[in-house]
Amino acid sequence: MLIIGIGGGTGSGKTTVVNKIISESPPGEVTIISQDSYYKDLSHLDYESRTKVNFDHPNSIDFTLLCGHLAELRKGASIEQPVYSFVEHNRTDETVTTHPKKVIVVEGILILTDPSIRDLFDIKIFVHADSDERLIRRLKRDIAERGRDLEEVLSRYQNTLKPMHQQFIEPTKEFADIIIPNNRYNTVAVDIVRTIINERLS
């Protein structure tokens, strides 16, 4: 089994890169674990309080559960991956049964910040896009898919996203084995990652 960690700022294109890797892999070979599924359970807070949480700080992630789940998958056991609701700002009651496969891809903005998770990765990748590109993509995506409005995205960007990116996310570039420049769609980089996966698995 190969466990790959993919970090990088919001809107850099991590999910898009992962989907491309999957679409170019034999069916059933790759499992995705999203860091978003592992936001801490905030059921003890009301909705208003949840909207004020800093979701770009490493403390917002349940790394203990994520680490435990990766260890289970490594042992060949299936896990119940939590399902997150961006609309509710909380985990739902649902889970998705996730089976171990040859390749496990773990993606998320903060995934390379935690030393114990980093140790579990066979390959560490950082997806880079310039901050103006990322903000534009984030605005479009959050309004179209995550139920946000312009004011909300911009205020989150100024108050938490930008400072947290500078403090916690950008520095994790130094841990990466591969940095993918993704200001434009980078098919060559995806091909290279696919080749590395094939080599490691053969």
Ligand SMILES: Nc1ncnc2c1ncn2[C@@H]1O[C@H](COP(=O)(O)OP(=O)(O)O)[C@@H](O)[C@H]1O
């Ligand atoms: N290279 C790219 N050029 C233009 N748009 C992109 C590129 N990569 C991703 N996008 C778009 O930007 C948005 C955010 O991409 P996504 O993969 O969700 O980023 P992340 O998972 O890093 O937050 C999506 O709407 C996606 O279609």
Ligand SMILES: Nc1ccn([C@@H]2O[C@H](COP(=O)(O)O)[C@@H](O)[C@H]2O)c(=O)n1
């Ligand atoms: N309730 C939440 C939880 C997280 N976010 C934002 O999601 C971003 C991470 O997801 P990506 O797919 O963009 O990597 C992160 O920057 C959080 O600010 C949110 O808006 N609401």
